[in-house]
Amino acid sequence: MPNLFETLGPDATVCVLPRYLAGSGPPDLRTAWPFPFDEDWTLHQPEEGTAVASSPCLRLRAGYVTAPGSPGRAQWITAAHKDPFGPATWQITFDSSTPVELVHDAHAALLDLYREGRDSFSNALFRYSLTQYGAYAPLLARGWSHVVDTGGTQFFTAPDDACGLEHSYAPSSPPESPDPVWKAWGGHWENPHWTAQFTRLTPTDVVTAFTTSLLSAEPVERTMKDIPHRSRYAVKIAAATTPAPNRLPAPVATPLPRPATNRTR
Secondary structure, three states: OOOHHHHOOOOOEEEEEOHHHOOOOOOEHHHHOOOOOOOOOEEEOOEOOOEEEEOOOOOEEEEEEEOOOOOOOEEEEEEEOOOOOOOOOEEEEEEOOOOHHHHHHHHHHHHHHHHHHHHHOOOHHHOOOOOOHHHHHHHHHOOOEEEEOOOOEEEEEOOOOOEEEEEEOOOOOOOOOOOEEEEEEEEEOOEEEEEEEEEOOOOHHHHHHHHHHHHOOOOEEEEHHHOOHHHOOOOEEEEEEOOOOOOOOOOOOOEOOOOOOOOEO
16 A cells, blocks of 8 residues: 555645544634634634633633743633632643644533533533543543552553543642643653643533544544654544645634734734
8 A cells, every 4th residue: 555645745635543643733713612703702812823712701711822931832721710700710721733623522512511501500611520430431442541550640541552641530739720630642642742631620521522532533634744744653544635726714714823923913
């Protein structure tokens, strides 16, 4: 079988599995954030390289911001606030290199919780379950390895050793601490392509949506140049096509700004 990385050009479009090795994908704000901006949600880009979204009640906020201490790199940060003017109750963080489908699926589950709480006047966004098994059960069902240490941490690793999840099931920090209790990565754990973190009170439904997305058998579309070189030994090309020369983006697409510049608009 020919090596498609040698025979196809950099702009050729392919469908790739597993998605956790596919690269970040098309940089599009409204793909990562499936929020209803036609229903009073706000989308603001205060500086080149940043973007902020918020719910009408201001209790749910998301940002695409420069990573602290890393000029030129960005991250997705989403936080929920019981008091819209108080500190975050919980927070999730994705490197900008995280496959956008993973970011989307976590935010889609979050939006479902938001709508549930809005429609029922419940605190669905802050419904934390002490039983976390549902978040990692999909991994166990798909043959991921499971190791538990005596320090209160368990580790889950994909069969190809190219993706992992760490769960601190007995954290010593207070419930609303910013310290993450869920950590995920794609690639080799010592030098991953991307990382994701969830703090303790993040709803289990959101973490479950993320872990389920890791396992999805639906190929994701990438150009050959988008696939990280370090993962090309392990990805599977499910199909190969050439991009349509005049293909237009979806009408709702919002191009992602490039990170790291201090120039204001």
